[in-house]
Amino acid sequence: MSKRKISVVITARPSYSRIKTALKAIKNHPDLELQLIVAASALLDRYGSAVNYIKKDGFEIAAKVFNVLEGENLTAAAKTTGIGILELSTVFDNLAPDIVVTIADRFETMATAISASFMNIPLAHVQGGEVTGNIDEKVRHSITKLSDYHFVASQSAYERVIRLGEDPESVFNTGCPSIDLAAEVKASPAFDFDIYQKYGGVGAFPDLSEGYWVVMQHPVTTEVTSSRKQIEETLFALMESNQPVLWFWPNVDAGADGTSTGIRAFREKYKLDKFHFFKNMEPNDFLRLLVNSKGLIGNSSVGIRECAFLGVPVVNIGTRQNARDRGQNVIDVDYDRIAIAAALQKHQTIERPDPSYVYGGGDAGEKIADLLASLPLKFHKTIQY
Secondary structure, three states: OOOEEEEEEEOOHHHHHHHHHHHHHHHHOOOEEEEEEEEHHHHOHHHOOHHHHHHHOOOOEEEEEOOOOOOOOHHHHHHHHHHHHHHHHHHHHHHOOOEEEEEOOOOOHHHHHHHHHHOOOOEEEEOOOOOOOOHHHHHHHHHHHHOOEEEEOOHHHHHHHHHOOOOHHHEEEOOOHHHHHHHHHHHOOOOOOOHHHHHOOEEOOOOOOOOOEEEEOOOOOOOHHHHHHHHHHHHHHHHHHOOOEEEEOOOOOOOHHHHHHHHHHHHHHOOOOOEEEEOOOOHHHHHHHHHOOOEEEEOOOOOOOHHHHHOOOEEEEOOOOOOOOOOOOEEEEOOOHHHHHHHHHHHHHOOOOOOOOOOOOOOHHHHHHHHHHHOOOOOOOOOOO
16 A cells, blocks of 8 residues: 655745644654645745754655745735635645645745645645634634645644534644654753854854743734834843843744744844844744743743743733633733743742643644554545534
C-alpha cells in the first residue's frame, strides 16, 4: 500500500512551533509521506527566517511560496492571501497530496484552505474552534467550514466546532502540538547558552542573572490605526520598570508598520540600556527562555498556551486573545502603561502560578499523525444543522 501524502503549509514564524511535533510524527510514520510547504513570512529574513530553523531541524521542503506583498496593511494582507491562492493551487496540483494540513488562524492560512477545498483535496485544520474577537476569529471559523477534519486544542474548542455544524466524527481534541515542545522543555529547562552570541539581535546587553522579562506584542488587525500608540504604552511601562527586557519583533500583520515604527522611534528617543531586540529564535530555546524568565508581556498566544502549561506568569495586553481559554498564569490589562506596570508588580509579589493542562498534556503530534494515517479520505460535508 502506498503512503498517504500529507501536505503541511507553514506560513509564519509561530506556525512552525505550533506544528513541529506533528511534522516529526508525520515524517516518522510508516504510512505517511510528509510534503512540507513553506510560504509567506516564514521565508522572509525580516520576520526571522523561520525556514532556516525548519531546515536545521532536518525537514525537507517540498515547495516554497513567496507571496507576501509589502505594506503591512489591510490591503497588502488581502492581496497576499490572493497571491497565496494562485501559488498554492499550482503547488497542490504538482504534489497531488491526499490531505492538506493548515494551521491555526493567521490571515495567510485562508489561501491554503481555499486552494485545497476548491480542488477537492481533503483539508485538516489544526487549532480550530477558538475565539479571540478579531480578524483571526473570522479566518479561523471560515477555515473550520472549509475543512473536513478538525484537530482542536481544547475541550471548549471541540464543543464549539460541533456547534458550528461540523460532524462530531470529524472533530478530535488532540491538544496543541506546541504543548509537546513545552513538555520537552519542562523536562529539560536549563537555559545554558549565550543568547546574544547565538541569536544576535540589536540593543543593549543587559545582565540576565537577576531575572528578565520577555516581550512579544503584535498589532491587532482590527485596531491598526492604534498599533503605534499601543506599543508605546508597553515600551514606557518596561522602560520605567528598569528591569532587563528581551523583546521579539512583531508578526507580519496589518498594523505591523505602526508597531515597528513605534519601536524604532522609541529607541531613538530614549536610552534603552536594558533592552535587547530579537527577530526570531528556535522554538525550544524560546521556551527555555520563557520558563527561566520573570514572565511574558504582550499579546501572543504563547502566553495563553505554552506559558499556561509551563506555569510562566503572563501580562496579556489588549484584545488580541479575548475569550481564549486560559490558565491561572494570566493577568489581563488594557493598553495602559500604569496598568501594565501594576501587573508586573503583582506577578513579582505573588507565587508563581501552577501549570494548567487546558491545551493538552504533550502528545498532540503523535495523535495527529495517527489520525491522518487512518481517517477515511473525504472532501464533503455531513450536515449537522
